[in-house]
Amino acid sequence: xxxxxxxxxRPLWAGGRTAALLLTAGLVAAGAGLTGLVITRHPEIxxxxxxxxxxxxxxxxxxxxxxxxxxxxxxxxxxxxxIGVSTSLVHLGLTSTGALQVPPTTAVxxxxxxxxxxxATGSAVIAGHIDSVAGPGVFYRLSQLQPGDRVYVxxxxxxxxxxxxxxxxxxxxxAFPTAAVYGAVPDPELxxxxxxxTFDYTTRSYLSNTVVYAREVS
Amino acid sequence: xxxxxxxxxxxxxxxxxLLLFGIPAATAATASAATSTGWIRLAHLSPNTxxxxxxxxxxxxxxxQIVLHHVAYGTVSPYEQVATGDYTVAMRAAGASATxxxxxxxxxxxxxxxxxxxxxxxxxxxxxxxxxxxxLTTPSGKAMVRIIQASLKQNVVSVTWGGDTxxxxxxxxxxxxxxxVSPGAETLTVSGGGDTATESVPLAAGTVHTxxxxxxxxxxxxxxxxxxxxxxxDPAGGAATGFGGMAPHAPSSPLPWVxxxxxxxxxxxxxxxxxxxRRAAAPVAGGRHQRVPAARS
Numbered sequence: 446x447x448x449x450x451x452x453x454x455r456p457l458w459a460g461g462r463t464a465a466l467l468l469t470a471g472l473v474a475a476g477a478g479l480t481g482l483v484i485t486r487h488p489e490i491x492x493x494x495x496x497x498x499x500x501x502x503x504x505x506x507x508x509x510x511x512x513x514x515x516x517x518x519x520x521x522x523x524x525x526x527x528i529g530v531s532t533s534l535v536h537l538g539l540t541s542t543g544a545l546q547v548p549p550t551t552a553v554x555x556x557x558x559x560x561x562x563x564x565a566t567g568s569a570v571i572a573g574h575i576d577s578v579a580g581p582g583v584f585y586r587l588s589q590l591q592p593g594d595r596v597y598v599x600x601x602x603x604x605x606x607x608x609x610x611x612x613x614x615x616x617x618x619x620a621f622p623t624a625a626v627y628g629a630v631p632d633p634e635l636x637x638x639x640x641x642x643t644f645d646y647t648t649r650s651y652l653s654n655t656v657v658y659a660r661e662v663s
Numbered sequence: 664x665x666x667x668x669x670x671x672x673x674x675x676x677x678x679x680x681l682l683l684f685g686i687p688a689a690t691a692a693t694a695s696a697a698t699s700t701g702w703i704r705l706a707h708l709s710p711n712t713x714x715x716x717x718x719x720x721x722x723x724x725x726x727x728q729i730v731l732h733h734v735a736y737g738t739v740s741p742y743e744q745v746a747t748g749d750y751t752v753a754m755r756a757a758g759a760s761a762t763x764x765x766x767x768x769x770x771x772x773x774x775x776x777x778x779x780x781x782x783x784x785x786x787x788x789x790x791x792x793x794x795x796x797x798x799l800t801t802p803s804g805k806a807m808v809r810i811i812q813a814s815l816k817q818n819v820v821s822v823t824w825g826g827d828t829x830x831x832x833x834x835x836x837x838x839x840x841x842x843x844v845s846p847g848a849e850t851l852t853v854s855g856g857g858d859t860a861t862e863s864v865p866l867a868a869g870t871v872h873t874x875x876x877x878x879x880x881x882x883x884x885x886x887x888x889x890x891x892x893x894x895x896x897d898p899a900g901g902a903a904t905g906f907g908g909m910a911p912h913a914p915s916s917p918l919p920w921v922x923x924x925x926x927x928x929x930x931x932x933x934x935x936x937x938x939x940x941r942r943a944a945a946p947v948a949g950g951r952h953q954r955v956p957a958a959r960s
Contacts, residue, residue: 582906623899627893639902640903
């Protein structure tokens, strides 16, 4: 059998086999690269628009205490409709090193019992996790809050304290403004704290904190 | 030309990863609004002065920002949050026209993050509007307290809290400076002349109080004002509120994948170019095919 004659009858394959191989191998490699790229890409934080906002809670809204002397009940739960947060509140104290205790699970937020009760005069502190090792935590979308967004705290006596976000800040943990966050203020305010910024894989912790400042509205 | 169209497709394909990466980069803006507000509260602490209307004007603005009607002796308003800047506080007799000239006025320069009490103090004959700078910070784990002596019946009073003398011999119309106390719930005792008033007053860590000594219906009376409150003990540093499950995987670089895509595309391009040139050349220069081994069927 003569190769030459044979190849003349099938010019396409005879001449293009290497080319076709190159093309296929190249496209497979590019496809694999693209797939790898997409898979290893970090999950993008879903925008608030894609989120089902919760209805505002209803109930008796407690009057802002005039002089903070009126007894305010302990906080029981927290609702932030615009970012879909609805959680009960656990009690948080301090760790042995004097740092703020964090909730035992990433699904609930907690009120720092050393801070004023939400709705009483002063800066009440509520902290929650941004994520677990596997997925979003209760305060995953905290940094998406905008000034004016409402925050509701339901108290043990079923009354509601209603707050409006005044600002959202991000601080490096090694330069945390303790006085601004935990310091005394003359009106009923709220501080919502979670993690943010870069995650340090060697220490397994975030390098920043997100702090949301809110003030009670009547 | 065929090649140009082919090249265009390759460029488009190569640009895809850039598009995928470019979009999330624009989401890192942080809201940062500096605090540019302070607080003002207004008080009537002159025992023999009738009720007044109190006006708060932003400097240079003739219409009042806040008007408190019929403020009687012993009344202290809640704090009002106001923008920083100069303000004028004016007192008029209760019910007097807003355009009448005020009995008294004082100016306040509100600094960001500061709180002020503007109080009518002293006897009616010597009534004055005093601007008090209110304390907002406490040493960690401590309480702060100050006393305003607004009793005319007892010109001079002494104030003790538990075993501590907070203030001895405070004269009518005077305001003590803040002092630091260890937190607790002790009995506050105010005594002047033969008159004594006692009340259990808890002073919690992280709180700032103003204790006002007033003339009550019968004898001395104590009004405990909570000026500010924060955490009793400030937690150290930030909060460990995350485990990284949703963190951006910054250390894993996209470079190897991009290189793979690039190399693959180059390979495919080389193949494509060769493929097409072969195909185009085939009918006229068939002889050249002899040099290439043919595929066996």
